[in-house]
Amino acid sequence: MSKKVSVIGSGFSSISAACYLAKEGYEVHVYEKNDQLGGRARQYVRDGFKFDMGPTWYWMPDVFERFFNDFGRTTSDYYELEKLGPAYRVYFGEDDYVDIDDSIEQIRETFEKIEKNSARSLDRFMERARKNYDIAIKDLVYRPGVSPFELITKDTVFELPQFVTTIHDVVKKGFKNERLRQILEFPVLFLGAKPSMTPAFYSFMNHADFGLGTWYPKGGMKSVIDGMVQMAQELGVNFHRNASIDEIQVDESHKVNGIRIDKEILPVDLLVSGADYQHTESLLPISNRGYSQKFWDKKVMAPSSLLFYVGFDKKLKNVLHHTLFFDVSFDEHAKAIYDDPSWPEEPLFYASFPSITDADVAPEGKEAAIFLIPLATDLEDNSELREKYFKIIIERMEKLTGQELFSSVIFKESYCVNDFKKDYNSFKGNAYGMANTLLQTAFLRPKLKSKKVKNLYFTGQLTVPGPGVPPSLISGKLVSDLLNDEN
Numbered sequence: 001m002s003k004k005v006s007v008i009g010s011g012f013s014s015i016s017a018a019c020y021l022a023k024e025g026y027e028v029h030v031y032e033k034n035d036q037l038g039g040r041a042r043q044y045v046r047d048g049f050k051f052d053m054g055p056t057w058y059w060m061p062d063v064f065e066r067f068f069n070d071f072g073r074t075t076s077d078y079y080e081l082e083k084l085g086p087a088y089r090v091y092f093g094e095d096d097y098v099d100i101d102d103s104i105e106q107i108r109e110t111f112e113k114i115e116k117n118s119a120r121s122l123d124r125f126m127e128r129a130r131k132n133y134d135i136a137i138k139d140l141v142y143r144p145g146v147s148p149f150e151l152i153t154k155d156t157v158f159e160l161p162q163f164v165t166t167i168h169d170v171v172k173k174g175f176k177n178e179r180l181r182q183i184l185e186f187p188v189l190f191l192g193a194k195p196s197m198t199p200a201f202y203s204f205m206n207h208a209d210f211g212l213g214t215w216y217p218k219g220g221m222k223s224v225i226d227g228m229v230q231m232a233q234e235l236g237v238n239f240h241r242n243a244s245i246d247e248i249q250v251d252e253s254h255k256v257n258g259i260r261i262d263k264e265i266l267p268v269d270l271l272v273s274g275a276d277y278q279h280t281e282s283l284l285p286i287s288n289r290g291y292s293q294k295f296w297d298k299k300v301m302a303p304s305s306l307l308f309y310v311g312f313d314k315k316l317k318n319v320l321h322h323t324l325f326f327d328v329s330f331d332e333h334a335k336a337i338y339d340d341p342s343w344p345e346e347p348l349f350y351a352s353f354p355s356i357t358d359a360d361v362a363p364e365g366k367e368a369a370i371f372l373i374p375l376a377t378d379l380e381d382n383s384e385l386r387e388k389y390f391k392i393i394i395e396r397m398e399k400l401t402g403q404e405l406f407s408s409v410i411f412k413e414s415y416c417v418n419d420f421k422k423d424y425n426s427f428k429g430n431a432y433g434m435a436n437t438l439l440q441t442a443f444l445r446p447k448l449k450s451k452k453v454k455n456l457y458f459t460g461q462l463t464v465p466g467p468g469v470p471p472s473l474i475s476g477k478l479v480s481d482l483l484n485d486e487n
Helices: 012-023 060-070 104-114 118-136 168-174 178-191 199-209 222-236 277-282 294-297 330-341 384-403 415-426 469-486
Strands: 004-008 027-031 043-046 049-052 081-083 088-093 098-099 215-217 238-239 245-250 256-261 265-268 270-273 304-312 324-325 349-352 367-375 409-415 456-460
Touching: 004 012, 012 027, 012 222, 012 270, 012 469, 043 409, 043 456, 049 222, 049 304, 049 367, 060 222, 060 469, 088 178, 088 384, 098 178, 104 118, 104 178, 104 199, 118 168, 168 178, 168 199, 168 270, 199 324, 199 367, 215 222, 222 238, 238 324, 270 469, 304 324, 304 384, 324 384, 330 367, 349 384, 367 384, 384 409, 456 469
Parallel strands: 004 027, 004 270, 027 238, 088 324, 270 456
Antiparallel strands: 043 049, 081 215, 088 098, 245 256, 256 265, 304 367, 304 409, 324 349, 349 367
């Protein structure tokens, strides 16, 4: 009789782990707290509009393809991809924006127009980024973070300087124009830390951006989750919704043996948690927790976010599917997130308009919009603050794009720190897990395996390899491999 594996949560890492474990012959049950599967990649539907509630960027298509290939499938078996061209627009002021096209040749031309000889600098930067991508994504991130020696390979031994200098330093040295610098520093924000805190080795994110391009799965990121769930069910995985875990039980030999859902105790052979790591350990007796509250409080968390899901009664102009608004100080906003946690006086923000690409996510003639303001974790969160910042960003967007917007808002729904805590038990309301800083990389991150409880494992963006959707897919593979090797 096959062993049963219980998986907490149904985000990307949890479903990934469930698929790999089912493939190995385990009986797998996934328990999701909410009524929708997908974790942060849920969907909000209202009045004919559809919004991705969490991730909206589809980068590193090779990682997704590798995931489905591991099961003899391809992404096209489950969803349709479209490469966006241009990939995105960055606003720096009124009538001042830069479009990032879908080929490196076009991007070189854009850089050269802004700063003479910058195309040559970009070539050197991108060659390094590509090599880093080959080292990292094709090798290092598929290691379980058990030992520092995992980082020492014939390829990385010569790259040590890239781990002691930062992306910010490298970009500043190679480019004079501030707009170009911000564009090149933007991709590492997906890792949850300031460019000045992120090792230069992580320039592989620039290869993900300029080299591999920005893609859109028809129907949004929810279609990716739906495809993964379908494949998981084909593999025999069982999903249970509205199943919040209230307690993890451990026997006298320090072995996990049960989970409590409401008042029912379910026996467990092996347990994998893709839920928030800190929250999962809070379900254990204190003596069985691998990391103290003091440990978590010292960690650099990736930001939280204030999001708005907005329906407009008209098609918008002067915006692309992905549009970034960098018309205020990047450094000042970063200080409000990492140095002096507070609501930013002048926030940068990001907007996604998926209905520009996909007619199925909004009624005809209307626009679906998702707005995101990165925030420090654990901030005060109330309706007055949310309303204040909605007004700030819409007024700025009106000015920058030259159109009236307030009167065209059919509805808006907000999502912020308190919602991340309530819906995902997210530590301090973080949106992206733990930042990938130098001291929070690889073997320095919380472990895939519990340090104190036998048969308890973890996956997701607070463990290895780190934040983001592709790393979460990889994390699911890593934990399943580790569990399978030990059982």
